[in-house]
Amino acid sequence: MRFCSLFEKNTSLNTKKSEAYFRREDYIENLSYDSVIFGFNGKQLKILILEYHNTSLFALPGGFVRRNENLDEAVKRGLKERTGLQHIYLEQFHTFGSKGRSDPQAMKRILEANRHNRREHEWMLDRFLTVAYYALINYDEVNPQPDEFSDSINWYPIDELPPLMMDHREIVEKALQTLRDNLEKKLVGMNLLPAKFTMKQLQQVYEAILGEKLRRTSFQRRLLGMDILERHEKLYQGRAHKAPYLYSFRLNDMNDIEQSITLLNK
Amino acid sequence: MRFCSLFEKNTSLNTKKSEAYFRREDYIENLSYDSVIFGFNGKQLKILILEYHNTSLFALPGGFVRRNENLDEAVKRGLKERTGLQHIYLEQFHTFGSKGRSDPQAMKRILEANRHNRREHEWMLDRFLTVAYYALINYDEVNPQPDEFSDSINWYPIDELPPLMMDHREIVEKALQTLRDNLEKKLVGMNLLPAKFTMKQLQQVYEAILGEKLRRTSFQRRLLGMDILERHEKLYQGRAHKAPYLYSFRLNDMNDIEQSITLLNK
DNA sequence: CATTATTGTCTCATTTTGTTACAATAATAC
DNA sequence: GTATTATTGTAACAAAATGAGACAATAATG
Secondary structure, three states: OOOOOOOOOOOOOOOOOOOOOOOHHHEEEEEEEEEEEEEEOOOOEEEEEEEEOOOOEEEOOEEEEEOOOOHHHHHHHHHHHHHOOOOOEEEEEEEEOOOOOOOHHHHHHHHHHOOOOOHHHHHHHOOOEEEEEEEEEOHHHOOOOOOOOOOEEEEEEOOOOOOEOOOHHHHHHHHHHHHHHOOOOOOOHHHHOOOOEEHHHHHHHHHHHHOOOOOHHHHHHHHHHOOOEEEEEEOOOOOOOOOOEEEEEOOOOOOOOOOOOHHHHO | OOOOOOOOOOOOOOOOOOOOOOOHHHEEEEEEEEEEEEEEOOOOEEEEEEEEOOOOEEEOOEEEEEOOOOHHHHHHHHHHHHHOOOOOEEEEEEEEOOOOOOOHHHHHHHHHHOOOOOHHHHHHHOOOEEEEEEEEOOHHHOOOOOOOOOOEEEEEEOOOOOOEOOOHHHHHHHHHHHHHHHOOOOOOHHHHOOOOEEHHHHHHHHHHHHOOOOOHHHHHHHHHHOOOEEEEEEOOOOOOOOOOEEEEEOOOOOOOOOOOOHHHHO
């Protein structure tokens, strides 16, 4: 049995059977990353949360940075493990570095619950600073893998989160705040919706992020006025009313708009 | 002679005379901070830049984080050393973690130029991730101390920076971008001006940050309409025209506005 | 074919911003 | 004193953006 995926599937494990562990010397010390992975199911904004088996401890998916890899790439790597998706929209938003933020007790419980409370993992009980990222993914394309190493991962609506360990709650709050601040600037909707979507869907994304209702007519006029949407065929939903048009984001003349787009983010 | 203030006055130096050095074990490894310290001289936006003696290497003031201190406090500590000011407006904006961002060659030159190329400092040649902060200070209240340990520190206008080492240029660019994005939200002007200022001064701060001219009447009407300014006595400048009023930021009913204020930042 | 809910768009009121104009005023020059 | 000067505060109007409501078009349903 290999070490539980505390933070990631470790593809550079020490390979001797039953001796696999995170080798301290492979990673930057006292530094981790955590990711707040947002998805939108059509109604609610949700976040991927890990649960460590036999501990009732919930946490954000995170990991460590290898000595020979870029910080950004470490996070992308972790995200690919978790969601199977590459080229995800990803943005760093804060680094949390209070000296009291780590919780050696909880970490110990996790290690023990997975029978990995060996000397080689003691470094994980030390203080950690963590660089936090948020990711925006298309909910429908993702199958969060109930992790092979004894922990589970699930979607939780942002207003129904379980109690999170350490300062992960604070991290989520700050992620959400940043998302709100960036809503217009970074065309957030683009990364939470399928390629083609109705105006109503787009409005629902905005409402879910802002946490407030928007006026339909003003919203529609404003978004169309921004000249970033392309109109496509109608969508016949089989329901008794006028069929809405489908739209997509126009990727051409985005001179002004910050190019923080999945496609350009590769 | 003590170790040059590579990044800060080290107040926890190993105390044996002529053996003083940054002890590796006192600090979080592979992690530093850098600060982009903005000041406004009435016309231009400026930044504090260090020059390492005998190297012609220019850099942002930075430092290391002690194992037993908060990240934020490490930065405040460094800032106090540099400017003599406490309770500075300070904001973290990004963590830079490319694996290639460190420059061991340059670091070696700095250490050698100060005769500190000893074994105990070899860890400084390793890879470093850096958490970047920007600070806003009242230019007039600050005497950047030409550092006792052989390096100098000076104000440079943001559009006349010397060539900076490593990725410090990129760090400055990002700091400026963040400052622009936060201009309205965080009442930046408050921290770059004296307590009382004229409308013209305030406008000049805005213009220096945005890098563009603003319409006087619109600016004045908008700022007054925000209801955050308090009007005081007139300022007689001894010049042949109508005397402007002095204003200050109103610190009372700032419910809406994010409380990112020097005074509250203590 | 009438009913129904939803969508796209129009209109008008309200608010915000751009632009111009102008009176008030401190010093200076005479 | 008094005219001159540059700057400031504010008013006035135009243009643009947003709020609020109305309404016709239209897919399904019964």
